[in-house]
Amino acid sequence: MKGVILAGGLATRLYPLTFATNKHLLPVYDKPMIFYPIQTLVKAGITEVLVVVSGPHAGHFIQVLKNGKEFGLDHLEFAYQENPKGGIADALSLAEDFADNQSIAVILGDNTTDADISSEVKNFKDGALIFLKKVPDPQRFGVPRFDPKNRLKIVEIIEKPKKPPSDYAVTGLYLYDNKVFDYVKKCDPNFAGRGELEITQVNNFYIQEKKISWAELNGYWLDAGTFDTLLMANLYWAKKKGFVVK
Numbered sequence: 001m002k003g004v005i006l007a008g009g010l011a012t013r014l015y016p017l018t019f020a021t022n023k024h025l026l027p028v029y030d031k032p033m034i035f036y037p038i039q040t041l042v043k044a045g046i047t048e049v050l051v052v053v054s055g056p057h058a059g060h061f062i063q064v065l066k067n068g069k070e071f072g073l074d075h076l077e078f079a080y081q082e083n084p085k086g087g088i089a090d091a092l093s094l095a096e097d098f099a100d101n102q103s104i105a106v107i108l109g110d111n112t113t114d115a116d117i118s119s120e121v122k123n124f125k126d127g128a129l130i131f132l133k134k135v136p137d138p139q140r141f142g143v144p145r146f147d148p149k150n151r152l153k154i155v156e157i158i159e160k161p162k163k164p165p166s167d168y169a170v171t172g173l174y175l176y177d178n179k180v181f182d183y184v185k186k187c188d189p190n191f192a193g194r195g196e197l198e199i200t201q202v203n204n205f206y207i208q209e210k211k212i213s214w215a216e217l218n219g220y221w222l223d224a225g226t227f228d229t230l231l232m233a234n235l236y237w238a239k240k241k242g243f244v245v246k
Helices: 035-043 060-065 088-093 118-123 180-185 200-208 227-240
Strands: 003-009 046-053 075-080 105-109 111-113 128-134 142-147 150-159 168-175 212-216 221-223
Touching: 003 035, 003 088, 035 105, 035 111, 046 142, 060 075, 088 180, 088 200, 105 180, 111 168, 111 227, 128 200, 142 200, 150 200, 150 212, 168 200, 168 221, 180 200, 180 221
Parallel strands: 003 046, 003 105, 046 075, 128 212
Antiparallel strands: 105 168, 111 221, 128 168, 142 150, 142 168
16 A cells, blocks of 8 residues: 655645745654654555645755655655645545555645554555544534444535534545545535535545445544644644653
């Protein structure tokens, strides 16, 4: 399985920090944010990775990540998303040639987690597997609606619902077979009214085909895409490494 890290966008929620560099290169305690998703993939046994970048600071990634050898990667390459407002699924579309008909593990570049997904990666066969996490603010995320008769079955994922049907968030971590690129091509930019190609719609295509499963992400997980969550991520990783926050 190959890995894809989606590190595009303009990160306007983090202005003025992102005037200087890309969001995914901002520090989370003692390393750039993007180091965390790379380590998640490497820990799962994935050594071929594509990083999708965009925006005015895209060139900064090369000098930070170089050829990926220091992370234990055998191969690292980059793709440029020309429209930084195109959405997550638009960014994912750039990975089709890199995937080369293989399954892929996709992680958002602002996701920091200490979870071990190596078992799910090893046992993945086809369809889609999405990782869920209970959160206090599910309205910020894609939220699954479960079958009331079968909690293991997701019947729909709703993007940023005002009244979430559950307290689970779809984290920015997914396993997909190669059909994902066919589903991306079917995405409607008006699906969620934001003019973007939404990964939530891709996941709903898998639901319609009854080819999706889910696993709860064990351990710590947080997307560091706002001032508050960026601070929280810094505090967590500092404490994990022994720094005492008074």
